[in-house]
Amino acid sequence: xxxxxxxxxxxxxxxxxxxxxxxxxxxxxxxxxxxxxxxxxxxxxxxxxxxxxxxxxxxxxxxxxxxxxxxxxxxxxxxxxxxxxxxxxxxxxxxxxxxxxxxxxxxxxxxxxxxxxxxxxxxxxxxxxxxxxxxxxxxxxxxxxxxxxxxxxxxxxxxxxxxxxxxxxxxxxxxxxxxxxxxxxxxxxxxxxxxxxxxx
Amino acid sequence: xxxxxxxxxxxxxxxxxxxxxxxxxxxxxxxxxxxxxxxxxxxxxxxxxxxxxxxxxxxxxxxxxxxxxxxxxxxxxxxxxxxxxxxxxxxxxxxxxxxxxxxxxxxxxxxxxxxxxxxxxxxxxxxxxxxxxxxxxxxxxxxxxxxxxxxxxxxxxxxxxxxxxxxxxxxxxxxxxxxxxxxxxxxxxxxxxxxxxxxx
Amino acid sequence: xxxxxxxxxxxxxxxxxxxxxxxxxxxxxxxxxxxxxxxxxxxxxxxxxxxxxxxxxxxxxxxxxxxxxxxxxxxxxxxxxxxxxxxxxxxxxxxxxxxxxxxxxxxxxxxxxxxxxxxxxxxxxxxxxxxxxxxxxxxxxxxxxxxxxxxxxxxxxxxxxxxxxxxxxxxxxxxxxxxxxxxxxxxxxxxxxxxxxxxx
Amino acid sequence: xxxxxxxxxxxxxxxxxxxxxxxxxxxxxxxxxxxxxxxxxxxxxxxxxxxxxxxxxxxxxxxxxxxxxxxxxxxxxxxxxxxxxxxxxxxxxxxxxxxxxxxxxxxxxxxxxxxxxxxxxxxxxxxxxxxxxxxxxxxxxxxxxxxxxxxxxxxxxxxxxxxxxxxxxxxxxxxxxxxxxxxxxxxxxxxxxxxxxxxx
DNA sequence: GATGAATGAGCCTTCATTCAT
DNA sequence: AATGAATGAAGGCTCATTCAT
Numbered sequence: 131x132x133x134x135x136x137x138x139x140x141x142x143x144x145x146x147x148x149x150x151x152x153x154x155x156x157x158x159x160x161x162x163x164x165x166x167x168x169x170x171x172x173x174x175x176x177x178x179x180x181x182x183x184x185x186x187x188x189x190x191x192x193x194x195x196x197x198x199x200x201x202x203x204x205x206x207x208x209x210x211x212x213x214x215x216x217x218x219x220x221x222x223x224x225x226x227x228x229x230x231x232x233x234x235x236x237x238x239x240x241x242x243x244x245x246x247x248x249x250x251x252x253x254x255x256x257x258x259x260x261x262x263x264x265x266x267x268x269x270x271x272x273x274x275x276x277x278x279x280x281x282x283x284x285x286x287x288x289x290x291x292x293x294x295x296x297x298x299x300x301x302x303x304x305x306x307x308x309x310x311x312x313x314x315x316x317x318x319x320x321x322x323x324x325x326x327x328x329x330x
Numbered sequence: 331x332x333x334x335x336x337x338x339x340x341x342x343x344x345x346x347x348x349x350x351x352x353x354x355x356x357x358x359x360x361x362x363x364x365x366x367x368x369x370x371x372x373x374x375x376x377x378x379x380x381x382x383x384x385x386x387x388x389x390x391x392x393x394x395x396x397x398x399x400x401x402x403x404x405x406x407x408x409x410x411x412x413x414x415x416x417x418x419x420x421x422x423x424x425x426x427x428x429x430x431x432x433x434x435x436x437x438x439x440x441x442x443x444x445x446x447x448x449x450x451x452x453x454x455x456x457x458x459x460x461x462x463x464x465x466x467x468x469x470x471x472x473x474x475x476x477x478x479x480x481x482x483x484x485x486x487x488x489x490x491x492x493x494x495x496x497x498x499x500x501x502x503x504x505x506x507x508x509x510x511x512x513x514x515x516x517x518x519x520x521x522x523x524x525x526x527x528x529x530x
Numbered sequence: 531x532x533x534x535x536x537x538x539x540x541x542x543x544x545x546x547x548x549x550x551x552x553x554x555x556x557x558x559x560x561x562x563x564x565x566x567x568x569x570x571x572x573x574x575x576x577x578x579x580x581x582x583x584x585x586x587x588x589x590x591x592x593x594x595x596x597x598x599x600x601x602x603x604x605x606x607x608x609x610x611x612x613x614x615x616x617x618x619x620x621x622x623x624x625x626x627x628x629x630x631x632x633x634x635x636x637x638x639x640x641x642x643x644x645x646x647x648x649x650x651x652x653x654x655x656x657x658x659x660x661x662x663x664x665x666x667x668x669x670x671x672x673x674x675x676x677x678x679x680x681x682x683x684x685x686x687x688x689x690x691x692x693x694x695x696x697x698x699x700x701x702x703x704x705x706x707x708x709x710x711x712x713x714x715x716x717x718x719x720x721x722x723x724x725x726x727x728x729x730x
Numbered sequence: 731x732x733x734x735x736x737x738x739x740x741x742x743x744x745x746x747x748x749x750x751x752x753x754x755x756x757x758x759x760x761x762x763x764x765x766x767x768x769x770x771x772x773x774x775x776x777x778x779x780x781x782x783x784x785x786x787x788x789x790x791x792x793x794x795x796x797x798x799x800x801x802x803x804x805x806x807x808x809x810x811x812x813x814x815x816x817x818x819x820x821x822x823x824x825x826x827x828x829x830x831x832x833x834x835x836x837x838x839x840x841x842x843x844x845x846x847x848x849x850x851x852x853x854x855x856x857x858x859x860x861x862x863x864x865x866x867x868x869x870x871x872x873x874x875x876x877x878x879x880x881x882x883x884x885x886x887x888x889x890x891x892x893x894x895x896x897x898x899x900x901x902x903x904x905x906x907x908x909x910x911x912x913x914x915x916x917x918x919x920x921x922x923x924x925x926x927x928x929x930x
Numbered sequence: 931g932a933t934g935a936a937t938g939a940g941c942c943t944t945c946a947t948t949c950a951t
Numbered sequence: 952a953a954t955g956a957a958t959g960a961a962g963g964c965t966c967a968t969t970c971a972t
Contacts, residue, residue, distance in 0.1 A: 329524060
């Protein structure tokens with residue numbers, strides 16, 4: 131929502147460490163480059179490739195993002211935050227809790243499907259992505275959970291559902307969705323969400 | 331089920347090259363070793379590890395299985411065949427076409443969930459796995475398609491469903507299902523299958 | 531002992547460049563930090579570590595001490611000067627020239643043994659340490675030479691001894707003396723000095 | 731004495747794993763190259779340099795010598811063994827135990843002085859050289875100890891001497907001895923050995 | 931003057947694949 | 952046929968040194 135929440139110091143931020151005329155530019159270039167390279171080669175892309183694309187040296191990446199997970203988190207922070215904030219908003223504006231849930235999942239899927247390889251790494255059990263996983267889940271699971279609860283309370287869906295599991299399922303369904311016209315992740319997710327309905 | 335019949339000597343095996351005293355033994359050792367290593371380290375495990383476990387030299391792997399995809403296909407051929415053959419059988423024995431579909435999917439999921447990393451590589455867009463993908467789909471999509479058609483004909487599920495897509499969805503849902511007690515792929519797949527029901 | 535008199539403003543300090551309000555303070559902080567880091571990580575410690583410890587930027591080090599050798603020299607100037615000045619003093623106060631020599635060597639050894647890695651770098655043939663070597667030798671060899679001469683003149687030691695060589699031998703014996711309780715450099719040096727005695 | 735004791739299987743060695751027509755040649759090339767590079771650049775020389783000089787790929791080094799210490803030990807094994815075996819022999823052939831000790835030390839010094847950088851690494855407290863240190867000391871300290879004991883028993887030297895310490899002292903004195911005509915390690919060692927004599 | 935961001939060379943190590951034995 | 956030694960391309964990471972602010 132508010133752009134670069136982490137880097138922040140946006141408006142006032144007096145005490146925030148200044149001196150980033152170029153550093154700022156580099157950080158942005160790095161994020162853009164990483165986003166682009168991630169789309170092309172996945173989030174495991176060589177550090178060198180990202181640096182080259184950003185037009186900076188490799189060490190610059192390490193300075194800004196000590197670990198790969200830090201970089202990935204930074205790259206996708208915007209969307210994750212936007213998604214997190216969309217939950218409560220939808221709950222108010224949608225026709226019903228179930229509808230809010232459906233639309234929120236749609237937004238999440240839109241996000242994942244357009245980021246090649248992101249869904250895959252989200253499921254990776256590769257240690258070192260722990261902080262990445264933690265960030266995604268910490269931020270989004272509560273939101274999803276609240277949507278589920280509301281829909282369940284309204285009797286629109288079953289009540290035995292687990293938000294973490296659902297999110298992982300949705301995430302999984304998005305893997306490989308770009309790049310292959312024969313597979314439409316949105317349709318599959320729609321089936322999954324339809325499956326949440328109380329069974330006869 | 332039937333050894334590794336498909337590996338070669340397909341049906342008649344007329345002019346099949348002879349001389350397999352030890353070659354055969356090696357091939358079997360290789361398959362067993364690969365299966366074991368795949369479970370431990372995933373299907374991207376170092377060639378050397380597999381060779382070491384099989385007690386053969388690395389070059390022997392390359393002789394028998396020129397590409398990694400060949401090896402993976404060979405390793406899982408049994409189960410894929412078993413799964414393919416189970417389709418028609420279930421259609422006859424199950425209470426209804428939908429029930430047959432459900433149980434067939436269950437078997438497929440059982441297979442994938444117990445093979446660490448297999449589901450992931452099945453979705454990988456990594457060129458070089460093309461033959462792997464082709465084999466899985468060629469063999470299983472028709473089976474799944476027939477089950478879907480039967481269930482649709484019986485009015486038990488929607489009729490706008492695509493077997494390839496469904497299989498990929500199910501495969502996706504199995505990614506990362508081992509090794510993480512917080513995620514139960516079978517439950518997610520059950521939701522997906524439930525979503526196939528005609529919507530009110 | 532006397533600040534860092536040799537660093538500049540040597541004797542009269544006629545046209546010495548002014549403006550040292552903070553520059554001075556930085557130089558001192560740098561020397562202290564370097565001394566501390568040298569003890570911890572040896573004289574080849576990363577420039578960054580020293581800068582960080584001094585609370586200054588790396589470039590400040592380069593401004594004050596263009597080469598690493600310059601920094602090392604500056605760090606140890608005090609002790610070297612003290613050692614140099616102790617020679618003549620000991621020659622007057624000691625019981626005999628040999629005793630003066632022995633005690634002077636003791637002081638030199640005390641110095642080296644307490645500076646982790648200094649003895650090692652003193653022997654390093656690494657170009658770039660030339661000025662370091664030169665400084666140590668220029669300053670101390672004449673002193674040692676005079677002590678040797680006096681002892682030889684008194685017939686207390688052999689007369690075929692070379693001060694430079696002796697100092698390097700003593701310096702070598704001090705390498706690795708810290709940090710290893712199984713090796714006592716002082717004892718080895720004592721043997722060496724004992725070996726200076728006229729042989730029967 | 732018998733050349734390549736570790737690689738062995740020299741004469742009979744039936745059960746020894748064969749198949750080393752070229753591997754052997756490479757191992758030798760590697761040892762020669764390493765020895766040469768060590769002389770030039772010290773034992774910390776880049777793996778690549780050694781590989782290049784040997785005319786092999788880097789991985790070949792890792793195959794033969796998994797750690798750097800393994801390589802260094804292998805490179806100097808010959809001389810260490812020869813030195814170890816020379817001890818008892820000298821004790822029998824020399825005019826006196828002290829003379830045997832002196833000549834044995836001479837041999838050790840000859841070895842070290844001709845290997846640029848070896849003496850230095852022998853004193854390095856760098857972890858990872860532990861096995862290297864262990865090898866040298868395990869092999870040579872007992873030999874030196876016996877020579878010291880014999881000389882002490884004969885009343886030719888003081889009896890409070892420690893072999894490990896003496897060897898480190900001698901080793902230290904050899905550091906930087908090549909390459910600098912102003913420093914003669916042999917002369918310094920001779921002083922040290924002279925210092926072993928019972929003091930008046 | 932001081933700062934610390936950026937640079938990029940350099941090193942280590944792993945692994946798929948080829949090839950002589 | 953089988954072997955496993957050799958190869959060399961990658962890729963990760965560090966650190967001395969320069970330079971814009």
